[in-house]
Amino acid sequence: MIFSMTGFAAASQETPYGSFNLEIRSVNNRFLDIQFRLPDDxxxxxxxxxxxxxxQLSRGKIECRLLFSPAHTLDIDQQLNHSLLERLMQLEQTIKTRYSSAASLTVAEILKWPGMLESNTAPSEEWDEIGMMLLQTALKDLKAARMREGDKLRSILLDRILQMRQLLQIASPRIPALIASFEDKLRARLEEILGNNENERIHQEITLFASKIDVDEELSRLQAHLDEVERILNQGGAVGKRLDFMMQELHREANTIGSKSVDLEISRISMELKVLVEQMREQVQNIE
Known part of the structure; x- marks a missing residue:
């Protein structure tokens, strides 16, 4: 299986202390970037x-967020941080002494002040176990979601590979006849210009021209690259970076075919190949 870097999972648990909710969001990134949003406790x-x-994760930008909502039955007076409240009142008085027009703090503002409300029960190992258990549960669901998305991406890529192979099957038989046709035209033109006394020169020019328009080698390399991409997809695992490299190789060969083409149909096929490669590259950016 291959894994997408995009996913979301959540886990929650109700306790006598309150409700614990943990969320993990994952998006694509070149490396593994983990960010946390955790309560102070x-x-x-x-x-x-x-x-x-x-x-358990190789790539992606991961945001892990844990929320804790205390139970409503907790005694507010026991939760109040009296030392912090006293210090806040002193600061307010100092400010009002210098700026008499300053507004007073409301009760709601005081209660929302960071650290003003303390847990009725101090954080314990039990809280830690709950937090880690929720992370394990959410991580399992996240990996499952990334795997499902990865399976969809794999199907899309395999479909694009099939379309590219079909284009190569159209292009390959045209090359020998195309080269022969242009050789005949070039020979006739050169004989007209140079005469029949410079057969060796004509042969050299024809050989040089044929090598410039012959894309058989590029078609063969493109076929080999498609085989390698398919092998990587079947192998599975963290293959995003390798696939990204293969997209560069596919684009290089498709572009070369277009630049060497002297045939409208081959030029069209080159353009279609580049469009398919670009579609594949967009999907590969989301693979772990």
Missing amino acids: FRRLEAAMRELLTA
Whole structure:
């Protein structure tokens, strides 16, 4: 299986202390970039959470968010940080002494002040276990979502490979006849210009021209690159970077075919190949 870098998962649990909710969002990124949004009481879990995510994810921008809503039954008076409240009142008085027109803090503003409300029960190992358990559950769901999305991406890429192979089947038989036709035209033109006494010169010019318009080698390399892309997709795992490199190789060969073409149909096929490669490249950007 291959994995997309895009996904979302969430897990929650209700406890006597309140509700715990954890969310993980994942989008594509060149490397593994993990960001946390944790309440102050859970900051100590960041190292363990990062270790768990790093062990199971290879690429992507990951945002892990943990929310904790205290139970409504907690005693507000016992939660109030009295020392912080006293300090806040002193600061307010100092400000009003210098700026008499300053507005007073409301009760709602005071209660929302960072650190003003403390948990009725201090954070414990039990809280840590809940947080890590929710992360493991959400991570499992995230990987499953990324796998499902990866399977869709794989199907899209295989479909584009099939379309490219069909174009190559149209192009390959045209090359020998195309070269022969242009050789005849060129020979007639050169004989008209140079006469029949310079057969060796005519042969050299024809050989040089034929090598410039012959795209058989590019078609063969393109076929080999498609085989390699298909092999990588079937192998699975963290293959995004390798596929991205293969897209560059596919585009290079398709572009060369177009630049060497002297036939309208081959030029059209080259353009179609480049469009398909670009479509594949867009999908590959989302693969882990």
